Amino acid sequence: MACKVYSGIWIGVILVLRRKAYRDLEAWRQYKTKQALLVDGARQVGKTFLIREFGSENYEHVVELNLLENVEARDAISSAKSSAELFLRISAFAQEPLVPGKTLIFLDEVQACSNVITMVKFLCDRQEYDYILSGSMLGVEMKNVRSVPVGYLMAVTMHPLDFEEFTWAAGIGEDIWNEVRRAYAQCGAVDEFVHRRLLQLFHEYLICGGMPDVVQAYFAANDMQRTRALQGGIAQMYREDISKYAGDRSRTIKRIFDLIPSELNDQNKRFVVKDIEGQPRLNRYDNDFLWLADASVALPVYNVDEPRYPLMMSMNSTKFKLFLADVGLLTYECGLDVVRSMLSDRLDINYGAIYENAVAQELAAHGHGLFFFKNRVIGELDFLIEQEGRVVPLEVKSGKSYKRHSALNNALTTPNYGIDHAVVLSEGNVEVEGKVRYLPVYMAGLLESGRRTLSGMV
Structure with missing residues (x-):
């Protein structure tokens, strides 16, 4: 895999980061x-x-x-x-x-x-x-x-570092990821030592996120206060950008930005356009929610009326979940107590929204459209992706009861949806039971999307 290596210097320690986006620059120059x-x-x-x-x-x-x-x-x-x-x-x-x-x-x-x-x-x-x-x-x-x-x-x-790039910064080599890709391709278990190590790093990724300066500080200095200070600076920079570029809509957009953590923690986990201003505003650049997406600050995950291929045909543009573009910023906004709980592996905390944010970030970085489905009969499918002309529902589980997924079961048994298999992303190892494939959450970036190297022509 041809990826560029570049370095950053932090309090006398040289930390090397590798970015996959370097391949896109090489492809542009070549083609x-x-x-x-x-x-x-x-x-x-x-x-x-x-x-x-x-x-x-x-x-x-x-x-x-x-x-x-x-x-x-x-x-x-x-x-x-x-x-x-x-x-x-x-x-x-x-x-x-x-x-x-x-x-x-x-x-x-x-x-x-x-x-x-x-x-x-x-x-x-x-x-x-x-x-x-x-x-x-x-x-x-x-x-x-x-x-x-x-x-x-x-x-x-360009996106923040994805999880694989984050592990490269931690010193994880290609042999480890070759083992992960083998397990993914063969539907076999990942070596248990490798599995535990990657889960540990995934927990650190939830705290740190993928902003390069933050990653450098985290690994080079091992200083959580400095890490959070950098995250706070980036969040403040985003608020200043809203003030500078959003004009007379800046107050509302800042409010939406600040509400993202609490909305994700809500049971519904979704924004409805009319909830902020009283009526929908569907113009792309007047829509205050989508301003954050256009600024690459947030990731909207759109509701679809039916989980059927192609998903764009049934997308509902007025109902969506809104995640932050970097999971580390979400964890920062949730407060230091959440960070301490993650570091101490507390099991009584609901980390579901943070795990979902990380998965949304991985899917976006690897070229997937972001969709979800929810209705009273089926329940909620956290994410929907498209593979080879089929819709594949994804469930994200942060706890031990990851094999309980009634919404996935309902979707799999609904004939006109045409769903032949589903994926559960969790802390467990690779397993297959019937039509459900259980994958470690750190494998989200391996789900194929048919992404091209370059985003395309403008």
Whole structure:
């Protein structure tokens, strides 16, 4: 598996992180014709660091402009009237030689100067340089772009570290994951020592999450106070982004952001659009819930009217569960007592919502659409995924009674749903009983989705 290695330095200790997204950057460089690469994702997921490392490894020269911090460059670029003016002004702020065929031009935080996205096609037509654009609020700010250059952008979305990447940071090697993949493919038990070790790391992942700076602090310094301080800083940064980019809707959006932990702890675990403002608001960018999703801060899991393929056909856009994009931030928001309970392996605490958040995060990172189903007859199916033209329901269990799943049984015995098997993700080892496949919760990222390497053309 070709994944990039990069390092961070923390109080004198060098910690190496490996990111799968490096493969997407390699694929873009190999297969592009004249397309620039657009890398988006939430703040603090490691976009800038990885692009810098990719540039230094693959180009003789890298010209980087941060359009949020470099106000002078941003003003000059935003006032360009033509592609010739745009390139001239980029070159004026370049700190590296612009050598055709050997230079990467990296424009960071492009949400601060959206006309760059409109004009990048004219730059790409010259085919003298490679261009990577990156930003943290593109899902929100792209609506302000006058004309998205169709066919001139390839898009990649970066997520927080998934669980496998997290274990790499902990020193888990490929031999361990080869054993896990063997067990998954053969429906056989994982070696018990490996199983216990990965469960232990999964519990740590629930606390730490996948933000690179937080992961570095957690493993390099082994300091929970520092870890939580970094998580608090990221949460505060998200609140500041809401104030900056959400305009007159910021107060309501902040309230929704702050309500996510308590709503997930509620028995229904779902938001209904009308509950906040009294009536649905379905415009994508006026909808306050989906603003958080567009900003890559939250993950909406949509209710479907029927668990039948294809799920998009029965999606109900006004009813959804809303998870945070990083499980560590959810645990942080739940408070220090929850962290202490996890570290002491208390069994009387309901961790269900935190486990579900981790699974939602894994599914999203591996290209799955996020859906669930609930009605009075069947009950609730935590997640639904699509595999080979079939719907597969997933149940997430945090306790020992993971073989009790009446909703799954009901769905499996409903003929017109066409469901031929189901998956339970729990703390148990791999087992198969009838149509139900029991998998350790750390295997959520192995569920196949048919994901392409690049997100696609914009």
